[in-house]
Amino acid sequence: MAKKKRRETNSSLRKFSLLLWIISILFMIILGYFIYSANILPLKYFLAIVIVFVVLLSIHGIFILNKKTRVWLLIVLNIFTLLFMSVEAFAICKINDTLTFLRENLGVYFETDVYNIVVSKDSSFNSIQDIQNQIVKTVRDMDDMSRIEEALQNKVAVQLEYEETSIVDLLLEVTNDDEMIVLANSGNFDAMIQNDEEYESKVKILDTITIQTEVKAEETGIKVTEEPFVIYLSGIDTRSNSLPSRSLSDVNIIMAVNPTTKNILMVHIPRDYYVQIHGTTGNKDKLTHAGAIGGVDLSMATIEDLLEIEIPYYVRVNFNAVVNLVDAIGGININSDVDYSFDCYTDRGCTFHPGLNYVGGRCALAFARERYAYDTGDRHRGENQEQVIELIIDKVTSSSTLITNYSDILNAVSGTFETNLSMDDITSLVKMQIDDMASWNFESVNVDGTGARMPTYSYPNQNLYVMNPNMETVTAAIQKLNEVLGTPDE
Numbered sequence: 001m002a003k004k005k006r007r008e009t010n011s012s013l014r015k016f017s018l019l020l021w022i023i024s025i026l027f028m029i030i031l032g033y034f035i036y037s038a039n040i041l042p043l044k045y046f047l048a049i050v051i052v053f054v055v056l057l058s059i060h061g062i063f064i065l066n067k068k069t070r071v072w073l074l075i076v077l078n079i080f081t082l083l084f085m086s087v088e089a090f091a092i093c094k095i096n097d098t099l100t101f102l103r104e105n106l107g108v109y110f111e112t113d114v115y116n117i118v119v120s121k122d123s124s125f126n127s128i129q130d131i132q133n134q135i136v137k138t139v140r141d142m143d144d145m146s147r148i149e150e151a152l153q154n155k156v157a158v159q160l161e162y163e164e165t166s167i168v169d170l171l172l173e174v175t176n177d178d179e180m181i182v183l184a185n186s187g188n189f190d191a192m193i194q195n196d197e198e199y200e201s202k203v204k205i206l207d208t209i210t211i212q213t214e215v216k217a218e219e220t221g222i223k224v225t226e227e228p229f230v231i232y233l234s235g236i237d238t239r240s241n242s243l244p245s246r247s248l249s250d251v252n253i254i255m256a257v258n259p260t261t262k263n264i265l266m267v268h269i270p271r272d273y274y275v276q277i278h279g280t281t282g283n284k285d286k287l288t289h290a291g292a293i294g295g296v297d298l299s300m301a302t303i304e305d306l307l308e309i310e311i312p313y314y315v316r317v318n319f320n321a322v323v324n325l326v327d328a329i330g331g332i333n334i335n336s337d338v339d340y341s342f343d344c345y346t347d348r349g350c351t352f353h354p355g356l357n358y359v360g361g362r363c364a365l366a367f368a369r370e371r372y373a374y375d376t377g378d379r380h381r382g383e384n385q386e387q388v389i390e391l392i393i394d395k396v397t398s399s400s401t402l403i404t405n406y407s408d409i410l411n412a413v414s415g416t417f418e419t420n421l422s423m424d425d426i427t428s429l430v431k432m433q434i435d436d437m438a439s440w441n442f443e444s445v446n447v448d449g450t451g452a453r454m455p456t457y458s459y460p461n462q463n464l465y466v467m468n469p470n471m472e473t474v475t476a477a478i479q480k481l482n483e484v485l486g487t488p489d490e
Contacts, residue, residue: 010071014064017074021057021064024081027088028053034095039427042435101410106217106423111295114186114244115148115209118171121202123178128156128207131181135159138183139167151209152183168192168459175202183209187246187292194248194288195464217420220312224425225432228258228485231421232300232314233389234291243318243418249291249299251368251385254307256484259432265484266389266444267477268382269303273449274466277457278302285457286466293458296418306469308478309485313421321416322368323361325392328412329405331360332391334367342373364388378467379446386444397433397440445480448473 032050035041041049063069063077117136119125125134136158142148149160160183163170167188174180186208192199222229235251236243254267271288278290278301290299300311326332336352344350344366350359352367359367368388374380396409449467456464481487 013071013074014067017064017078020078020081021060024060024085025057027085027092028057031088031092031095034092034099038095038099039424040430040434042431045434098410101414102423102426105410105414105417106419106421106426110212111215111245112243113142113148113211113213113246115152115183116186116189117152117206117208118174118182118184118189118203119206120174120176120178120180121204123180123204125181125206126204131158131206132156133158134181135161136181136183137161137163137170139163139165139170141167141185141188147211147213148183148209151211155207155209166458171199171203175199181206185246185292186244187248190248191289191292191458195459195462217422219422222312223428224257225259225428228256228260229313230309230311230481230485231255231257232296232303232311234296234299234314234316235385236291236316236318243316243416246292246295248288249296249316250288252287252299252303253382253386253389254303254309254311254481255389256309256481258484258486259429261441261484262438263441263443263484264393265480266386266442267307267481268386268444268446269306270378270382270447270449270467272378272451272465272467273306273447274452274454274456274468275302275306278305280457283455283457283460284466286464289456289458306474307481309481309487313419313425315417315419315421317413317417319365319369321413322365322388324412324416325409326359326361326364326388328408329392329395331358332364332388332395333358334364334387334391336367338374342370344370345372346370379448382446383444386446390442390444393440394442443480443484445477446473447477 032053035046035049060077060081063073115138117128117131119131125131136152138160140162145162152158152160158181167182167184168191170182171184171188171192174182189205220229231254233251233253233255234249235253236247236249248271250271252269252271252273254269256263256265256267258264269287271286273287274284275287275290277285277293278298285293287299287302290302296314296316300314304311333356334352335356336354339354341351341353344352344363346369347362347366350363350366352363357363368385369381370384371377371381448470450470452466452468453463454466454468455462456466
């Protein structure tokens with residue numbers, strides 16, 4: 001009787017083991033499909049994984065199907081199979097999260113237009129409901145304002161009047177008129193604050209209108225793992241996760257990438273650089289204002305004119321991306337190149353000493369923003385920003401960080417960046433890096449200039465601080481870009 005019961009137990013164990021083996025095959029097929037879909041592993045690694053899977057499953061199957069396999073060995077195999085399936089399930093979930101992130105953030109993205117309803121600080125209007133049936137003044141700064149009008153009317157019934165003057169004039173006028181109401185693009189409003197530190201105290205924002213438009217990135221035709229290319233890195237000083245399509249670009253870095261020679265050149269252009277905004281005549285303007293006037297496309301076109309290059313790609317990030325990304329990769333070692341210690345102006349909790357300082361995201365951001373601690377101000381800040389970018393890239397492209405933190409890195413910047421790089425572009429670069437694990441050579445060149453106070457295209461009736469370009473440094477930057485990109489001098 002005991003012998004018969006033992007045979008039944010053994011038979012049930014073998015059936016369970018067989019079922020578990022079949023399920024493990026399905027798990028491995030699903031995992032293999034997700035790894036293939038992610039398109040980040042070079043073929044040699046993918047084939048190696050497939051071979052290992054097949055060998056392990058075959059050996060496992062031989063033991064399961066062999067009736068002479070001892071019970072204790074079956075139990076051990078089942079335990080290991082369950083553990084391995086748990087790891088596979090975890091990997092499937094992580095890869096699926098990564099694929100979802102890539103599909104949502106690359107190739108197709110949402111362009112966001114943000115408008116503020118602005119009144120004088122002494123106005124009797126304290127909420128959007130208070131302006132019912134009032135006249136709201138604005139300018140037609142987009143070809144089609146219908147969606148803005150509709151969104152505004154959905155919040156409150158008002159009469160929208162388009163003025164022939166500039167939005168700058170309206171924003172100045174509203175400070176002296178308690179009854180006036182202005183609808184202004186957030187980029188123009190931020191520019192007013194940047195150029196007049198007291199402006200924000202003179203007005204109040206009753207509400208904001210936000211419009212999102214789906215945009216499909218155009219194919220560039222560039223093979224990013226084989227051909228040199230240029231990326232415009234635009235840093236937006238917005239503290240929330242939103243990225244208005246038109247906003248001041250406080251960080252302007254051109255990154256020339258040569259995937260063959262493994263060289264990266266970064267050119268920092270000060271935000272106050274006095275340049276001719278592409279497509280305009282008359283007064284030049286600060287480079288940062290190009291983003292507020294016409295968004296990233298106008299900024300790129302203006303820089304293309306200045307540096308005599310084509311810029312096919314851009315990445316716009318707000319400063320939250322720095323915090324999240326640095327924390328995701330476990331911090332970075334920042335080198336403070338001054339011989340004294342200082343507390344960052346934007347975050348007094350971040351102190352930097354001469355030499356290496358290991359910091360997390362919050363202090364990395366404070367360091368990238370700092371300019372008051374240096375005699376050269378914005379010039380030194382540009383060098384600091386380049387250092388932070390270089391340290392992030394260097395750590396992200398290291399084997400351990402890239403493989404173990406891949407999805408965490410992507411999720412860290414979710415909602416804080418916008419790019420026209422496609423999913424294929426990103427995965428191809430990741431695959432190339434995993435394949436060769438090569439070190440990249442970083443070099444930086446900064447264009448320089450002299451400070452002055454001049455009227456600008458945006459503010460023709462005011463003298464604003466600008467930086468007149470030193471054309472010798474611009475010419476030197478153009479030459480270095482041509483060297484890295486392999487472009488012959490004309």
